[in-house]
Amino acid sequence: MAAGIAHEIDNPLTSILINTHLLLEKLEKLKKKDEFYENLSLIAEETHRCSQIVRGLLEFARQSQTQKTNTDINDLIEKTVLLLENKASFQNIKIIKNLKPDLLLILVDRAKIQQVFWNLMINACEAMPNGGQLTILTDLSRDGKAIEIRFIDTGVGIFPEHINKIFDPSFTTTASGKDLGLGICYGIIQQHNGAIEVKSEPGRGTVFTIYLPLEKIGIDPKGGH
Numbered sequence: 001m002a003a004g005i006a007h008e009i010d011n012p013l014t015s016i017l018i019n020t021h022l023l024l025e026k027l028e029k030l031k032k033k034d035e036f037y038e039n040l041s042l043i044a045e046e047t048h049r050c051s052q053i054v055r056g057l058l059e060f061a062r063q064s065q066t067q068k069t070n071t072d073i074n075d076l077i078e079k080t081v082l083l084l085e086n087k088a089s090f091q092n093i094k095i096i097k098n099l100k101p102d103l104l105l106i107l108v109d110r111a112k113i114q115q116v117f118w119n120l121m122i123n124a125c126e127a128m129p130n131g132g133q134l135t136i137l138t139d140l141s142r143d144g145k146a147i148e149i150r151f152i153d154t155g156v157g158i159f160p161e162h163i164n165k166i167f168d169p170s171f172t173t174t175a176s177g178k179d180l181g182l183g184i185c186y187g188i189i190q191q192h193n194g195a196i197e198v199k200s201e202p203g204r205g206t207v208f209t210i211y212l213p214l215e216k217i218g219i220d221p222k223g224g225h
Helices: 002-029 035-061 073-084 110-126 180-191
Strands: 069-071 093-099 106-108 132-140 146-153 195-200 206-213
Touching: 002 035, 069 073, 069 110, 073 093, 073 110, 073 132, 073 146, 106 110, 106 206, 110 132, 110 146, 110 180, 110 206, 180 195
Parallel strands: 093 132
Antiparallel strands: 069 106, 132 146, 146 206, 195 206
């Protein structure tokens, strides 16, 4: 139902956005950047924001099959960090990696799990607008049945009343609606029979913990069985 509603909303939003931009271009050519130009700019910005939210809902609703391959989680984290650490928004953020060596390879959908890592790192970055530290840890879970991945930031934290809603795709605390990424993360981890938890305190940062079960073909990074 969410996908159907999102599709129905997306079409008129696209039409509104296109026509608004056409009017803005016309005003620019006529050099009439008056109050109407400002109002149209606001309409364009808000329509674009709505479109981003709708696309997030579509992504959340889309339950595509996972394409699992034997994966080194540490390597996947390293590759994701490499993609993000040179972005301008990460220049004031110190990234510390404490990755347990020789973790078993496990069966996951690499693209989807990388999307989870990407979203959590972007969220951490946005929670530290004045800079800070992001620590990424991997280890075996206490019961030895899963790989545990933790993302720890020193950001603004999350209010207690928001914690239980943070993975709800209809809930957002940002003007951009980017919190939808957490709903997508939750869905992906559920597809992998895993779990994702969050602990936070306003002003003292946030910890996201992921548990991925040790579904494996039977080989480890050293080549053993």
